[in-house]
Amino acid sequence: MTTYFTGEHEWIKVEGDTATIGISNHAQNALGDIVFAEVPEQGKTLNKGDEAAVVESVKAASDVYAPVAGEVIIGNEALADDPALINRDPEGDGWFFKMTLADPSELDGLMDEPAYRAWVKTL
Secondary structure, eight states, rough: EEEEEOTSEEEEEEEETTEEEEOOOOHHHOOOOOOEEEEEOTTOEETOOOEEEEEEEOOOOEEEOSSSOOOEEEOHHHHHOTHHHHHOOOOTOOEEEEEESSGGGGGGOOOOOOOHHHHHHTO
């Protein structure tokens, strides 16, 4: 499984033609205590850069963008009952949605994990 990151602090873990998307630990730290999350519906088609999900914290509301194009397979329903899961495990069980990849070449423009971690240190 390969993990990529965007400049907007989304992560995408790719296995075959399936991608799991969430927000980075850096993003959840910046947001603070998360109180609400809305995930996209199954079957929704997203283009790269589309607003895909919403996350709200005690500090702010923020959109989660699709790092690549594809079709949503499933949203993480656990976030509706326990949005703080994103704070506890942002790069694991706190994922937002899974999708099929429409064009795997879109991954080429994303950062790998070491590049992302180094970039975040410059912020």
